[in-house]
Amino acid sequence: xxxxxxxxxxxxxxxxxxxxxxxxxxxxxxxxxxxxxxxxxxxxxxxxxxxxxxxxxxxxxxxxxxxxxxxxxxxxxxxxxxxxxxxxxxxxxxxxxxxxxxxxxxxxxxxxxxxxxxxxxxxxxxxxxxxxxxxxxxxxxxxxxxxxxxxxxxxxxxxxxxxxxxxxxxxxxxxxxxxxxxxxxxxxxxxxxxxxxxxxxxxxxxxxxxxxxxxxxxxxxxxxxxxxxxxxxxxxxxxxxxxxxxxxxxxxxxxxxxxxxxxxxxxxxxxxxxxxxxxxxxxxxxxxxxxxxxxxxxxxxxxxxxxxxxxxxxxxxxxxxxxxxxxxxxxxxxxxxxxxxxxxxxxx
Amino acid sequence: xxxxxxxxxxxxxxxxxxxxxxxxxxxxxxxxxxxxxxxxxxxxxxxxxxxxxxxxxxxxxxxxxxxxxxxxxxxxxxxxxxxxxxxxxxxxxxxxxxxxxxxxxxxxxxxxxxxxxxxxxxxxxxxxxxxxxxxxxxxxxxxxxxxxxxxxxxxxxxxxxxxxxxxxxxxxxxxxxxxxxxxxxxxxxxxxxxxxxxxxxxxxxxxxxxxxxxxxxxx
Numbered sequence: 001x002x003x004x005x006x007x008x009x010x011x012x013x014x015x016x017x018x019x020x021x022x023x024x025x026x027x028x029x030x031x032x033x034x035x036x037x038x039x040x041x042x043x044x045x046x047x048x049x050x051x052x053x054x055x056x057x058x059x060x061x062x063x064x065x066x067x068x069x070x071x072x073x074x075x076x077x078x079x080x081x082x083x084x085x086x087x088x089x090x091x092x093x094x095x096x097x098x099x100x101x102x103x104x105x106x107x108x109x110x111x112x113x114x115x116x117x118x119x120x121x122x123x124x125x126x127x128x129x130x131x132x133x134x135x136x137x138x139x140x141x142x143x144x145x146x147x148x149x150x151x152x153x154x155x156x157x158x159x160x161x162x163x164x165x166x167x168x169x170x171x172x173x174x175x176x177x178x179x180x181x182x183x184x185x186x187x188x189x190x191x192x193x194x195x196x197x198x199x200x201x202x203x204x205x206x207x208x209x210x211x212x213x214x215x216x217x218x219x220x221x222x223x224x225x226x227x228x229x230x231x232x233x234x235x236x237x238x239x240x241x242x243x244x245x246x247x248x249x250x251x252x253x254x255x256x257x258x259x260x261x262x263x264x265x266x267x268x269x270x271x272x273x274x275x276x277x278x279x280x281x282x283x284x285x286x287x288x289x290x291x292x293x294x295x296x297x298x299x300x301x302x303x304x305x306x307x308x309x310x311x312x313x314x315x316x317x318x319x320x321x322x323x324x325x326x327x328x329x330x331x332x333x334x335x336x337x338x339x340x341x342x343x344x345x346x347x348x
Numbered sequence: 349x350x351x352x353x354x355x356x357x358x359x360x361x362x363x364x365x366x367x368x369x370x371x372x373x374x375x376x377x378x379x380x381x382x383x384x385x386x387x388x389x390x391x392x393x394x395x396x397x398x399x400x401x402x403x404x405x406x407x408x409x410x411x412x413x414x415x416x417x418x419x420x421x422x423x424x425x426x427x428x429x430x431x432x433x434x435x436x437x438x439x440x441x442x443x444x445x446x447x448x449x450x451x452x453x454x455x456x457x458x459x460x461x462x463x464x465x466x467x468x469x470x471x472x473x474x475x476x477x478x479x480x481x482x483x484x485x486x487x488x489x490x491x492x493x494x495x496x497x498x499x500x501x502x503x504x505x506x507x508x509x510x511x512x513x514x515x516x517x518x519x520x521x522x523x524x525x526x527x528x529x530x531x532x533x534x535x536x537x538x539x540x541x542x543x544x545x546x547x548x549x550x551x552x553x554x555x556x557x558x559x560x561x562x563x564x565x566x567x
Contacts, residue, residue: 026356033360037367045368045392047375047382102383110383118518121382171516173384218518289517308513309460317383321447 048109050124054247054254057180061161094236094261094334095163102175104244106317111251112169113270114218115204115211127250130210132271135255139187141276142197147190151255157190158182160241165261167268168300168329170286173315179259180242185233193229193277200232201225201282202258203274211271219285225258225269226282226296228338236261236334262331264298295348299339300329304348349418361422365429368396369436386444390437397433398511400426401473401504402528409535424480427500431477434470434507462513469506472499501536504529 109124116126135151160180168174188200206222208214214221231237238259241248248254253270260267266286276282286294293307302312302325313322328335339347349357372392375381381388404426411420446453457463476497479485485493508529512522 029356030360030363033364034367037364038371041368041371045395047380047385047388049380049382106383114518121388173387216518216520305459308462310456315384315387315445320386320444322445 046121048121048124049105050109050128052104052108052124052249052251054242054249056246057160057242059159060180060242060245061159092333094165094331095161097164097166097176097330099164099166099176100318101164101178102317107175107177107243108249108251110175110317112171112266113251113253114213115221115223115271116213116251118213118218123251124249126212130250130254132248132250132255135273137256137272137275139191139275141201141278142194143277144192144194145190149187154187154239154256155241158186162245163238165236165238165259166329167259167261167265168314168325170264170266170294170298170306170311172309172311172313173317174323174325174329175317178244179238179240180245181238181240181259183235184237184239184258185235187239187275188233188277191277196279197277198229199278199281200227200229201274201276201278202227202269202272203276204269205271205273220288223269223285224283225267226284227260227267228281229277230338231260231335234335234338236331262299262328262335264294264300266294267298297339297344297347299344299348300325301327301344301348303327304345354418354421358421358425361425365400365425368392369433386440389440390445393433393437393440394507394511397430397437398504398507398525400433401430401500401507402525402532404430405500405504405529405532409532409539412539427473428477428480431470431473434473438467438470462510465506465513466510469503469510472503472506476500476503501529501533505533 110120111123112120113123113127116123116130133151136148137151137154138146138148140146159182161182162178162180164176164178166174167177184200202225204223205211206214227237238261240253240257240259241255243249243252248257253268253272256272257270258268258272267284281296284294284296286298287296300311305311311325314325315322326332372381372389376385376389379385404423407419407423407426411417442448442453446456457467476499479488479493479496488496505526508522508526511525512519515522
């Protein structure tokens, strides 16, 4: 039995004869141009989808920690009457919310971190190779024990606790993030603030080689932030070293950032290298850039609109539709007493 | 270019202008618009509208400078796409960001200049899109049509202002769009003044000007 020999390729009718040659050319033009347009669109306009994975944190304390220790309670001024010092019900310290967590992907791919890029969706990509070790933080100013801390020394100050906070951005969107870290007061206690200290000033790393966004003066670098000392000592004010049980990813401010859940997100300064205690109110980056739009306090306040847009509602990332923004981002029970007697419209 | 080839070129342009919108729609169906999908879709359609608008306004100066008058055949399509993307942009804002509430949309517009300016831009583009057919050009009449379609410039400036007012501090992109518009508008004003002074001196139209101008009425 014999099989017929295969047809030599030279005998196959060339496609340009088989098809109408012009149609083929046109189909080619249509395919090539639309593919190029699609490629250009994809290159210029991609929603963030970087896989951001950092090492797991060791020794994370996950319990809800509704503390009965008056120092950890809502009122940091310690107004607890010794007779009533053992409350029957635990006070809600605000450390946890039962609201649905924002996905790790969204938390790490939607960031305002102008030190890398002003595009929220691209921060994860641009910060991909950011190295945050070794890292030191200078704690100085009006303190009895100024010190340059190595990152590991700060991490040893306290075991990382998981705290689930709402985060409200001044742009009108919000997230729910399981942070890891501890109250900033633990670090401040270690350096012993002087009686004359009234404010705490923070500074982000300035290194345009590692943070390429700093080559463009989107803000007056380095980024600086500040809190009143009583705000800084409030138990909710957190020095975050991680999220989702992992070390802090670069787009979220590796290796160390501030989290102040009742204030707009930009108060939560990232990648901190310096903390100093001062007598006078320190300058803050967004306030310097646009004093009429961003105040020193920047407490979340649905009744005080940004001059250009409303703050009454917010887009919770992962939800459809907008939800009402809460006064002090829902932490009024814990922090409202810090502002007793203050006009929050003037001190926005 | 033969008539047949021009028709094909227009078809290719039509398709390519639709590609970003189709991809956006596809990504939306796949739930692939990132952390803040509504904002992403609003931003993308707004940007596409602005790009089409600037390109449509660049056609006439480009045709005059290069002498390649056939590109004027693409102007209408770019203008209509600018309107369509702006309409979708507003539609997403109304339908998703404002949850279809007319009262909340109107109150936000009255309170926020950036929204008012954006709405003004869309309202200026609407009659231009509506009068973009050959039949409408005839009905409106060449001269009046030209005058009406100069609204494309204020519409563009309003769109850029709308964008500029949204940005917190990095104004590079809105500034770049604004600068491009100013250059294009400047060119047209300059060309118009020159043409008038030439007419006053009772000289004929400049070489290369007449054939372009007649191709399709100017915006």
